[in-house]
Every structure is written in structure tokens, then in C-alpha cells.
Amino acid sequence: MIALKVTFTSEDVLCMLEKQLMMKGGRWVAEFTESERNHKVGDLTFDVYLRGGTRVKGLFLSRILSYFVLPNYQVACYISRIPSSNVISSEFLKKRLMLIRERAKEEELKWNWLFLVTEDEPSAKVAKLIEEARGDEGVLLYNLRSKSLVFSHNLLGKRMKASLKL
């Protein structure tokens, strides 16, 4: 019997995350309409930068419903690959979240997510750091080997976790 082992590279995972956010579960959170690779914010480069809004585009009735029911927020999601989850510290997160907040202020982005992709299992300390991330931004850490997801326990973190099927 031949056992096939499918291994995903981090590039495959970035593509999968983009698809999830733009076409699948991510649409329950926001309508991501633009995606850019290697996006620079300050001195940092994010592998994927997604932009969109909360107003759903659809057929006649869903457009009317979203116009009257949903808020008109601009949103962004920053996805970054990291070599190991050990590099995550409070300073590491603070730097990235500060840049994201500055950008959000400039471009009036109301909801923001920071998505980190790693190949190793995060330690309990790192997981706690992510879960207790301060601020309004959703922070998520995805392990592409075990497919586990650690997320910040704020509104945006929880909503994104609930919507994605990873």
C-alpha cells in the first residue's frame, strides 16, 4: 500500500489564506476585494495585504440589505510568514500593530487583522501573548504543519476564527 503524504509549502498556505478570505469563509467577516503581494508598510514587508469593506456586493436584495444593515467600514488584513513562532514577543507584535494602526489612521481603515503564518507549534507563552493581544486589531497565528490557529480573544480575532475553515 502506498501512503501519500501531502506537504504544503508556506506559499501554498498564503494562497489558500487569500482564497479563504476573498472567496470563502472570509466573506462572512468582510468583502476583501484587493490583494497585493509583498506590501511594504514602514520598514516591514507583509507577504499579503488584503483590502476591502464590510458592505457585501451581491444581487439586488443582498445589496439593499447590506446597505441598510451593515456598517460601511474599510478593512485590511496583513499576512506575514515568520520563520519560527519563537520570534514572536510583545515587542514584535507591538511594532507591527503600531504600523498597522498608523496605516489605518491614514487610510481610515476601521477593522484590521494581522495574520502570522509559522511552521512550528507556538509555545504556551507565545499563544498567551497572541490571545491577550491588546488593541482592536485581530491577531491570528496559523501553524501550517498542525493546521492549528491561535487567535486574539477580541471581537475581530474571534470573528475571523469563526469564519475561516483552515
Next chain:
Amino acid sequence: MTEKVSPIRFFEIFKLSVIFLAVQMGATLVMPVWFYDIIRPYFLFFAVATSVLLAYIVYMRTQRVELSYDDKGFRLKRGKTVESRRWTEFHKVLLVRTDGDFLVRLQDKESVDLPVSKLKLDPFSFRMKTLRFVEESRRGSS
């Protein structure tokens, strides 16, 4: 090596055919009765055939999208309009989702949209291909 993509979107031809068929059906209402009586036995066949033919002609002249590209640049033909550009003219590649279609948007001072959904290409992999072309050509030119 130049690659060429120009799929025929049969659903677009079908939609145009339905419009032309509806117009011909409507025309029967204002036709003189004696004339309608003459063409009635052949009307449906004639109407369907001319609708499909007209739809095909209109589609080929106005809506057909053809993209040929290599590592130097691309040539996009929409109907009769032709646009040829080099990858070095752009510095940013975006994947954009409009109402139901995906576009690869090439940006610099001005932007050009490559309609990947209409070309029946996988938007995610074609975007990566385009990004590689743009990055390599800019690296080569600098």
C-alpha cells in the same frame, strides 16, 4: 515563448442570442399580417439561426478577449481594441475582485486590468506569474 489565451465564452453568446431572439419576436408584433403569414412556417428556425449568427458576430467583434504574453510583455485584445504593453512599465500587481470577476491590475502611473476570469485563467496562479514577470523584467532593466 509566447502563450496565447482566447477562450470562447459560450454563455455570453447565448445571452446575446436570447436578446436578438427577443427582438425578432417583438418585431413580429409590428409586422404586416400578410408578411407574417408567409414567413410563419419558417420563422422559428430563421429567428434562432439569425440570432445565434448575429450573437456570434457581435461577440467576436466587441466582447472577445484574447491575451498573448511572454516574459517581455503582453498583448490584450478586447473586441477590436488592442493594447500592447511591456512588464517593465508596471511596478505593482494587484488581484482585484469585482462583482463576480477577478482582474489582475497592473499599476504604475496608469493601470491596466487583465480580465483573468473572462480568460478562464486561475486568478491566483496567473497573478503570481504576472508578479514574477514584472519583478524579473524590472530587475533586468535596472
